[in-house]
Amino acid sequence: MKEEIIIAGFGGQGVLSMGKIIAYSGIMQGMEVTWMPSYGPEMRGGTANVTVVLSSRRISSPIVSRCDTAIILNQQSMDKFESSVRSGGLLLYDPNGITKPPARKDITICKIEAAEEAAKTGNAKTYNMIVLGAYLKKRPVVQLENVIKGLKKSIPERHHKLIPANEQAIHRGMEAVR
Amino acid sequence: MDNNTILCKGNDVIALAAIRCGCDGYFGYPITPQSEIMEKLMEEKPWETTGMVVLQAESEVASINMLYGGAACGKKVMTSSSSPGVSLMCEGFSYLAGAELPCLIVNVVRGGPGLGTIQPAQSDYFQAVKGGGHGDYHFIVLAPASVQEMNDFVDMGFDLAFKYRNPVMILADGIVGQMMEKVTLSPPKPRWTDEEIIALSGSWATTGKPSGRRENIITSLAMDAAVAEKFNEKLQRKFNEIRRREVRLEKIKCDDAEYLLIAYGAMSRICEETVDNARAQGIRLGLLRPITLFPFPSEQIAAMTPQLKGILSVELSAGQMVEDVRLAVGDKTPVTHFGRLGGIVPAPDEVLAALKRTYLQNENE
Numbered sequence: 158m159k160e161e162i163i164i165a166g167f168g169g170q171g172v173l174s175m176g177k178i179i180a181y182s183g184i185m186q187g188m189e190v191t192w193m194p195s196y197g198p199e200m201r202g203g204t205a206n207v208t209v210v211l212s213s214r215r216i217s218s219p220i221v222s223r224c225d226t227a228i229i230l231n232q233q234s235m236d237k238f239e240s241s242v243r244s245g246g247l248l249l250y251d252p253n254g255i256t257k258p259p260a261r262k263d264i265t266i267c268k269i270e271a272a273e274e275a276a277k278t279g280n281a282k283t284y285n286m287i288v289l290g291a292y293l294k295k296r297p298v299v300q301l302e303n304v305i306k307g308l309k310k311s312i313p314e315r316h317h318k319l320i321p322a323n324e325q326a327i328h329r330g331m332e333a334v335r
Numbered sequence: 336m337d338n339n340t341i342l343c344k345g346n347d348v349i350a351l352a353a354i355r356c357g358c359d360g361y362f363g364y365p366i367t368p369q370s371e372i373m374e375k376l377m378e379e380k381p382w383e384t385t386g387m388v389v390l391q392a393e394s395e396v397a398s399i400n401m402l403y404g405g406a407a408c409g410k411k412v413m414t415s416s417s418s419p420g421v422s423l424m425c426e427g428f429s430y431l432a433g434a435e436l437p438c439l440i441v442n443v444v445r446g447g448p449g450l451g452t453i454q455p456a457q458s459d460y461f462q463a464v465k466g467g468g469h470g471d472y473h474f475i476v477l478a479p480a481s482v483q484e485m486n487d488f489v490d491m492g493f494d495l496a497f498k499y500r501n502p503v504m505i506l507a508d509g510i511v512g513q514m515m516e517k518v519t520l521s522p523p524k525p526r527w528t529d530e531e532i533i534a535l536s537g538s539w540a541t542t543g544k545p546s547g548r549r550e551n552i553i554t555s556l557a558m559d560a561a562v563a564e565k566f567n568e569k570l571q572r573k574f575n576e577i578r579r580r581e582v583r584l585e586k587i588k589c590d591d592a593e594y595l596l597i598a599y600g601a602m603s604r605i606c607e608e609t610v611d612n613a614r615a616q617g618i619r620l621g622l623l624r625p626i627t628l629f630p631f632p633s634e635q636i637a638a639m640t641p642q643l644k645g646i647l648s649v650e651l652s653a654g655q656m657v658e659d660v661r662l663a664v665g666d667k668t669p670v671t672h673f674g675r676l677g678g679i680v681p682a683p684d685e686v687l688a689a690l691k692r693t694y695l696q697n698e699n700e
Contacts, residue, residue, distance in 0.1 A: 161577075177342065177515065180342055180515060181342050182515050184340075184442070185344055189517065190342065190515075190517055191514055191516050192342070192438070192514060192515035192516070193513065193514070193515075194513060195515040196368060196453070196512075196513050198546070216516075216604075217604050217605070217607035217611065217683075218604050218605045218607065218608040218682075218683055219510065219514050219516075219601075219604060219607040220510070220680055222682035222683075222684065224687075236363060270591065310341075310425065311342075332368065
């Protein structure tokens with residue numbers, strides 16, 4: 158089993174930390190993982206992306222030109238990564254702020270209104286966990302119990318009281334994905 | 336999963352490995368893409384646990400000379416930087432090598448020349464392997480290709496440094512520095528006590544002169560040409576011993592290979608995938624990954640030439656390591672370079688396309 162994921166959006170949306178939680182969840186499930194961020198003169202509001210590879214075998218390249226799943230959270234990232242999804246792969250996106258929706262016919266395209274759902278919860282910071290829930294619903298590559306274990310590992314202990322809220326956000330994302 | 340197995344950035348693990356291997360002091364100055372090393376050390380506060388000193392110096396020039404002072408006392412000391420910062424340290428490198436001082440230097444390479452780019456590159460190969468500073472000297476140069484090796488090479492680097500009384504460089508790149516992987520941390524070792532330092536390095540280090548022996552003098556100065564020549568010959572004997580004993584490499588799918596990729600560090604990871612993709616297309620491709628860049632695995636590469644139709648040396652540079660590959664191979668097998676420049680990293684299929692363009696075009700026609 159091998160899943161190559163690109164997550165791309167604005168800095169501040171939790172793109173890198175979502176990738177880290179997926180990677181930690183993979184480790185909890187006994188998989189090999191790599192997490193490779195774009196790093197540059199980036200800042201809140203600029204673009205950010207991360208490539209996560211989960212595999213049952215040793216991972217060679219942490220950098221991919223094609224991915225199985227692209228999670229796209231702004232238009233700039235759509236322009237850049239829509240074409241990167243392998244034929245038959247998954248493109249998951251938040252339509253909020255997207256002016257040119259994806260048009261490819263050879264991939265599965267799913268929508269998650271994560272900004273809207275996060276607004277409903279009154280906690281905008283759960284945004285990336287709603288997106289994560291949507292992804293896990295469409296691609297159950299890691300089991301939810303391992304995601305919760307991964308969350309515990311990725312979040313500093315002083316913030317562990319927030320884990321139930323994050324878990325609820327994941328469930329919300331699972332229900333809201335279309 | 337045990338508690339010592341974590342998901343960690345390459346840069347962060349350098350810091351954790353330094354603390355756990357009993358390092359006495361880190362002296363550095365921040366620069367992307369390796370600033371996390373000092374940040375992690377500051378976060379871990381090892382001065383409260385092991386007593387390790389962590390100091391942000393006023394410049395790279397100061398950092399490297401702090402290494403000189405610490406190493407002269409027989410302490411395990413290290414620094415880290417990225418390409419432009421490493422250039423500033425080069426005078427110190429030569430003095431450390433000339434005074435035969437063990438220490439560890441980490442270069443998380445970015446694109447040059449000049450200030451260049453903060454994106455990953457391998458264009459400091461010549462500087463790391465051929466000198467950087469002046470004079471006839473070499474560092475032992477280790478090239479990690481994974482976060483696990485970033486961990487493992489810290490302890491190994493110090494071992495080699497003290498075994499040969501010579502600086503060791505970990506030549507990483509922005510990819511292994513910035514990426515996160517699963518890593519098993521080494522079991523913690525205590526720092527050396529003063530008694531242990533005297534037992535290990537008391538014959539040369541400035542550990543305090545007891546009565547009954549002459550003072551130990553740390554210097555790279557040898558004004559008398561005859562003395563300087565003798566000293567240089569001794570250094571060269573040391574480098575030859577390192578060449579004989581310390582070559583490390585990894586071979587991947589080389590047994591039946593007709594074509595060979597040679598790549599180190601992050602580039603070797605990308606090439607590993609190229610090998611799988613090529614084999615899926617029926618091309619018998621292998622990968623040889625030098626782990627030590629000095630000493631270079633010249634004999635091991637030369638030994639493979641009878642089975643090979645062509646070698647592609649793949650680097651994030653305009654062609655530096657390829658010169659050592661050519662020296663190893665001579666005219667026995669064609670050698671070609673492929674690389675991307677300025678921080679651009681080629682994808683596995685781009686490497687395969689370069690291999691086909693170079694060696695397989697006629698076969699396809």
